[in-house]
Amino acid sequence: MTEVVDYLIIGGGPAGTTAAETIRNEDPNGRIVILEDENHPMYSRIKIPFYLREIRTREELFLRTFDSYKEKNIEFLAGKSVSSIDTAASTVQTADGPEFGYKKLLISTGGKPRKLNKYQNEHSMQTVEDADKILEDVRKAKRGVIIGSGFIALEFLETFLHFALETHLCIAKEGYWETMLTKEMSDVVCGIFEKKGVKIYFGGTPDFINAKDVILGTGIGVDTSKDFFTGAGLKYEAGLVTNSNLQTNIENVYAAGDVVKYHSQKLDREVRYGNWTNAIMSGKYAGANMAGKNEVFDVLSAYSITEEKVGLSVVFLGFSGKDDQTQVKSKKVLDNQGMQFFIRNGKLDGCILINLPAERQKYQTIIEERQDFTYNA
C-alpha cells in the first residue's frame, strides 16, 4: 500500500533540509519525509575545500546529523533516489521500490556536475566521496590540471596551489567565466592566476594531461537532475519554473534550490541562481508556503567566494548573465581589481566585484532599492 505523507521532499541538501525544518516550525504534527539519494545527512559542499586543505576534518563537513532530523520528527531516508513522479496521482516512485503518496511535494534536487568521462584521473568536487578521492590523489601528484571555469575550477586552483603543485588551467577561448564576464574582467582574473604561477590554456589542454603525476580536476558546470520528473507535466525551461511563491505549474508541487527558475518581482525578470544562500532562503520560503503561508520569495541573490592562495575574492550580486535585454559593462580598477555591471532599463540588475569587497554594500543597496543607475567609464 502506498504511504501518503503530508510533506514529501526530494533532496536533503541545504534547500530540502531548510524547507523541512521550516515546515516543522509551522506545522508541529504534519508528517515530513525527505528522500535523499546520497548516504549522508546534509553537509556543506562549500566546506569541502577546507577539508582538502586540512583546516577542517571530514566529520566537520556535516551540518546536520541523522539524530538532528529525528529530534525534529523529520524522517530522513538516505540512499533513496527517485525514479519518477506521477503528479496526477500525487505519487513518487523510488528506485528501490517503495512508492510514496504526498499532499505537498518539494523538488530540491540541485544539480549533478558534468563530467568529461575522457580521462582516467578526472576528479569532480561535489560529494564527500569526491573529496576523499581528491585527497588521496593530490598527495601523490606533482602537477595539477583543471578544465573549466567557475566556482569549482577556483576551488581546484586553491587546492592545487595549497599542495604546491605545478598548476595548469584549461578554459574556453573566450576566457574565464565566459558566460558572465567580459573579456576585460576575464583578463583581470587570468592575470591574478598567472601571478601565482598558473599556466593558462585558452581552448586547449596540455599534452601531458594523462601523465601519472597529474591530477585532473573538472569544473565544467552542472546539469539539473531532471530525468525523474520528465513527463510529469512540470514546466521546465532551463530550470523548474515556479511563480514567486516557488510553486510550480502544478498546485501542490513546489521547488527550491539550484533547480528553481522563478520570477523575481524586484528585478521583474525570470532568474535562476546556483548558490548556497539561494538554496537556504528558497528552502525557507518554499517550506513556509507548503505549510500554508503565502510568502513571495524575492531575496536578492548575493554570494561571494574568497580564495587566499589564489588571491581572489569575488562577489556576485543579483542577476549576472549575458542576454539580449541586458547591457553589460565592466571597469578595470587595478591590475587585480575590477567591477562588472548588468544594466537594464536604467537600473542595475546585478554586479560582480573582483577583489573589491568593500563595494558590496553600496551596489547591493543600488540594486535592492532599484535606484537609477548610469554607467560611468
Place this chain on the structure above:
Amino acid sequence: MKKIAKIVVERPLCIGAGTCVVVADKVFKMDEENIAVVIEGHSASDEDILAAAQSCPTAAILLYDEDGKLIYPPEKK
C-alpha cells in the same frame, strides 16, 4: 537550549557568502573585507541567531552559552 551569551565569527572560515546577513540582518553585517561581523547591541531572538549560525555554509559562526559552553556547532563526538 541554553541562552546564547556570546557569538563568535571565525574569520579564517568565513568566505563572505553572506547567508547569515540574509537570515538575520539585525545580528550580522559584512565588513569592509567582506567578512561577517556581529552588530553591536543587537536585540535579536536566540532563535534567529541560531537560524543564522545553522545557515552558514562553513559553520564559521560559533554560539556559546553563559557558562562558555559551545551551543553551536554541536561538538563532534
